[in-house]
Amino acid sequence: SYVLTQPPSLSVAPGETASITCGGSSIGVKSVHWYQQKPGQAPVLVIYNDQTRPSGIPERFSGSNSGNTATLTISSVEGGDEADYYCQVWDGTGDVFVFGTGTTVTVL
Amino acid sequence: EVQLVESGGGLVQPGRSLRLSCVASGFSLNDYAMYWVRQAPGKGLEWVSGINSNGGTIGYADSVKGRFSISRDNARNSLHLQMNSLRTEDTALYYCASPAWPHQLTPFNYWGQGILVTVAS
Numbered sequence: 001s002y003v004l005t006q007p008p009s010l011s012v013a014p015g016e017t018a019s020i021t022c023g024g025s026s027i028g029v030k031s032v033h034w035y036q037q038k039p040g041q042a043p044v045l046v047i048y049n050d051q052t053r054p055s056g057i058p059e060r061f062s063g064s065n066s067g068n069t070a071t072l073t074i075s076s077v078e079g080g081d082e083a084d085y086y087c088q089v090w091d092g093t094g095d096v097f098v099f100g101t102g103t104t105v106t107v108l
Numbered sequence: 109e110v111q112l113v114e115s116g117g118g119l120v121q122p123g124r125s126l127r128l129s130c131v132a133s134g135f136s137l138n139d140y141a142m143y144w145v146r147q148a149p150g151k152g153l154e155w156v157s158g159i160n161s162n163g164g165t166i167g168y169a170d171s172v173k174g175r176f177s178i179s180r181d182n183a184r185n186s187l188h189l190q191m192n193s194l195r196t197e198d199t200a201l202y203y204c205a206s207p208a209w210p211h212q213l214t215p216f217n218y219w220g221q222g223i224l225v226t227v228a229s
Contacts, residue, residue, distance in 0.1 A: 001170070033215040035153070042203060042219040043145075043153065054208075054217065086153050090214060095167040097143070097155035097214075 002091035004100035011106045012077045020103045022070040022087035030089045032070040034063060038083045046085075047072060074105070082107045110134040112204050112220035119226045120194055130187040130204030130220055139210035141166065142180060142187045146200035147222070156202070157189065161211055172198075194227045201225075 005023040012018040022032065032050050035043035045054050047063040050070065060075045074081055087100035116128040128144070143166075144156040157178040158166030165178060177190040187204050201222040208217035 031214065035216070037153075042221055043216075044219075045215050045217050048215040048217075084152075088153075088155075088215070096169060097158065099145075099153040099155060102152040 001094055001096070002089070002098050004087055004089065004098055006085075006087060006100040006103045008101070009104045009106065011108055012074075013108045014078060015076055018074040018077050018081070018105055020072040020074075020085050020087075020105070022072070022100045023068055024070075024089065024098075025068060027068055027070050027089065028066045030065075032063065032065050033088045034061075034072045035086045035088065036081075036083045037086065043086065077105075077107055079107050081105060110218050112206065112218055114202060114204055114220045114223035117202065117223035117225045119228065121229050122194060122196055122227055124194055125190070125192045126194060126225060128189040128191065128202055128204075128223060128225070132185045132187075132206075136182075137180060137185050137187065137206075138182045140206050141211075141213050142178075143205045143216060144178065144187075144189050145203045145205055145216070145219075146198075146225075147203070148197075148200040151200075154200075158213075159187070160213070166213065191225070194225075196227050199225060199227045 034047040036046045037043040050065040051063040062073045085103045111133045114130045141160045143158040157168045159178045175193045179188045203222045205216040205219045
């Protein structure tokens with residue numbers, strides 16, 4: 001089965017840049033979506049199709065995808081960005097959606 | 109405003125059944141793929157199942173295959189998940205979710221607030 005690996009946690013100071021990776025075999029040929037989940041809340045889509053921001057998501061959120069790694073980048077991190085972040089792809093081989101293991105971002 | 113509201117959760121004994129529902133408002137489910145995603149306490153997101161706009165099943169996670177069944181009732185603008193032979197490891201918050209565009213499979217733009225299913229004796 002297809003596996004997406006993310007670092008469990010990431011700490012970043014306010015104003016700095018957070019880069020969250022999502023590793024998977026040849027993930028670069030797949031469309032990657034990213035979700036933000038704050039405690040006690042449902043997930044929110046922040047990036048879709050590798051690099052597109054839904055309306056209402058700040059420009060500070062961006063994405064890229066190449067080779068075996070997709071990356072969600074949060075520029076000028078704010079306290080409100082503290083959350084868990086998950087990547088997601090469709091695995092056509094198994095006909096299943098796969099979520100990454102999740103990364104907890106802590107703003108120092 | 110689009111809203112997805114789940115219901116039907118609760119405490120159930122191992123081996124028993126439960127049926128979850130998700131009612132949509134603010135849009136018609138008819139043309140949209142719909143999904144169930146779950147999250148065990150303190151754990152990450154796990155895709156459970158999906159159904160496309162014409163009622164065809166998109167698939168099931170291996171962990172629920174053969175035990176869970178997804179369906180939709182377009183007349184009632186609702187999505188369902190029939191869960192049979194429940195196990196303690198099925199304990200989770202269950203979300204329904206959908207894309208924002210008709211006839212598209214992804215991404216999951218809209219999410220309900222989730223409904224808790226607890227499987228315990």
